Amino acid sequence: MQITIHDFSGVYSGQKFMQTLRESTKALxxxxxxxAGIDCYCDDEAVAAIREQIANAGIKNAEGIHFIDGGxxxxxxxxxxxxVQEPFTLVVxxxxxxxxxxxxxxxxSCxxxxxxVLDENKFxxxxxIIGVADHLVDEICAEIASHPTGARNDNVFFIRESEIASIQTGSLPTVHSTLPLYISIDKDALAPAFAATNWDQGSLSLDQMKAIITEIAKDHRIIGxxxxxxxxxxxxxxxxxALNSELNRELAEFLLEIL
Incomplete structure (x- = not known):
């Protein structure tokens, strides 16, 4: 399984595990x-440059594990x-x-x-979205309700931070089809004991995250x-x-086992 590392900020230079990957043949x-034009917002020229970089690396699809720097x-x-060129469920x-x-x-934008994705990706x-702060779910749901003709918002399901404990050992009720999954992990969903991020963080444990991914991987192919x-x-x-280096190592090893 291919590992790709996008180094935009230089932050990986302080992580022993990521530097080990860089020196090996196990990662691109x-x-x-x-x-230019990539911090928080990514303008059209930057998008084109990133896509060209991915293509020049010989990557033709979304398969594998992708480290994409900070939030x-x-x-x-x-x-x-x-x-991704097939119908899929996005799990975030x-x-x-x-x-x-x-x-x-x-x-x-970040x-x-x-x-x-909802507006533009027909697949x-x-x-x-798992682990979102409860008050942010309330805010976005109110915004969605006030703009019913907007994006495909009826296809979005939130599992609030306060609901995590009740679903950690069971299947997610909204993963109801046999479609493959693409999983996106922002480590700010994790409690500060497990990760150090540049945004406010939630209360998810690494074991809870692993349990959820393991459960959904039983019945679904994971694209990337x-x-x-x-x-x-x-x-x-x-x-x-040091904390993030160890977390990246644990996530990489765990994901390589189940993908």
């Missing part, structure tokens, strides 16, 4: 530090799922719904990429997985780097 390392680059999930672990429209134009059957949620790049923090 794509250096995006020289691409500011979660829009990479939109770029990867654009490569995130403390935020990522369904906000951009503040200007129709630009791709806070609105899920909405873009997306439904979206399940991406992982974001590194620490803020402008704050040197060896403790955070």
């Amino acid at each position: 390392w794509l250096d995006g530090t020289g691409i 500011n680059y979660h829009y990479m999930s939109k770029i990867w799922t654009d490569m 672990f995130d403390h935020h719904p990522d369904m906000q429209p951009p503040r200007f134009g129709d630009i791709l 806070g609105g990429w899920v909405k873009k 997306t059957d439904n979206v399940i 997985v991406d992982i974001c949620g590194e620490r803020a790049r402008d704050i040197e923090d060896s403790r955070a780097d």
Whole structure:
């Protein structure tokens, strides 16, 4: 199973596991530090540059494990799922719904990429977002209700942060079809004991996340997985780097076993 690493901010330089991957033949390392227009928002020129970089690496589909840097680059999930050419369910672990429209134009953003997937990807059957802060679910549901003719919002299902404990050992009620899954993990869904991110975090444990993924993988093919949620790049923090390095190692080893 191919591992691809998108290095946009240089944050992986402090992680022992990621550097080990870089030095091995087990991963493709794509250096995006020289691409302009990519922090939080990704303009059209940057999208084209990233897609060209992926194509030049010989990647033709969304299969595999993709490390996509910090939460500011979660829009990479939109770029990867654009490569899926069959009906699928998108499963997202995130403390935020990522369904906000951009503040200007129709630009791709880390806070609105899920909405873009729903609006533009005809193969997306439904979206399940797990671990979202309860108050953010209330806010986005109220916004959806006020714009009933907007995106395909009837295909979005939220599992609130407060509901996690009740579903950790059982199947997700909204994964009801036999369609394959694409899984996107923002580590800010996890409690601070498990990850150090650049956004406010939830209370999910790593064991809970693994249990949910294991359960849904029993009956569904997983097309690919991406992982974001590194620490803020402008704050040197060896403790955070060590914590995230270990988490990335555990996630990679776990996912390689089930994919």
